[in-house]
Amino acid sequence: MNRISLVCADMAGTTVSDGGIVEQAASVALEECGIPAGSSGHDSAMSYIRQTMGQSKIEVFRAVTSDEDTAQLANASFERNISALATDGRITALPHAVDALKALRDKGIKIALTTGFAPATQDAILRALDWETLIDLAVAPGKELRGRPNPDMVLHAVLRLGIDDVREVAVVGDSVNDVYSGLRAGASVVAGVTTGSHDANALRKAGATHVLDDIGQLPGLVGA
Incomplete structure (x- = not known):
């Protein structure tokens, strides 16, 4: 496995419980x-x-x-x-998410959180969780960035955070669209987690390189 310098992690269903x-x-x-x-x-x-x-x-x-x-x-x-x-208290961190993000950063791995929400909504969720200082970059689709399953958000994070090689990127998410996006971006690790939209079968069928029970297993996978 390539050395991982950047993790692009989805929000709802991967790191965050949206509470419905x-x-x-x-x-x-x-x-x-x-x-x-x-x-x-x-x-x-x-x-x-x-x-x-x-x-x-x-x-x-x-x-x-x-x-x-x-x-x-x-x-x-x-x-x-x-x-x-987002401010009514139902949005919470999924189990092990905060510890996983901290473990990644402690090893010098940069973190970008990606979402299908608009930037303002993403910002509201990050404020509600007090996560602004826990990550390096928040990326949302907009006029110049297509959403998943396109690779734009991952590639934007690569450029913004100065990653030299897309093979140093790990993408993690709970949906097949997260998997498609990571594969199209050329990430060497495209991990699915079974805490959200799609089950292990669907994630494997979409092409996930790894399927995890939750994001808590990611640091061990990428050497953090």
Whole structure:
């Protein structure tokens, strides 16, 4: 295995428990766009949202709504509601996450947290957890960065943090989209964790180089 200089870790389901606020905010967003809870359209959209956890939320809303204006309205509602919900105490660190991040940094490994949320939402979650000083970089999709399954966020972290070789990168996440993103970026370690969206079978099928019970096993894997 290559020496690991950077870990790109997903947030919800990997390092963070969202306490159900992601689905709650998504459900409200659909309702505000005229897709009422209990309808077949709402049920179908929520099923798709669960299946595509880890993807950029605007891309998900584009897939489940009828046009760009509605998708933008849904995304704005989602981000507004989840930012508000982020402060209600339901967002917590997953077991072993803080210790794992500290162990990585103690060994000189840089940490970038990636997400499918908008930057403002990511910032709200980091503030709620008091994690700003625990990481080196927070990366979210935006106008110049595509969300997962594209490799943009990982490659952005590589450039911003001065990593010389993508083979010195480990990517860890709970969804197949995290795996796809890491593989497309050329990371030498693309680890799935079974604490979130997808099970070990799905993560292996997507191409994960390793499947872990939780992020607490990552420091041992990458030599921290």
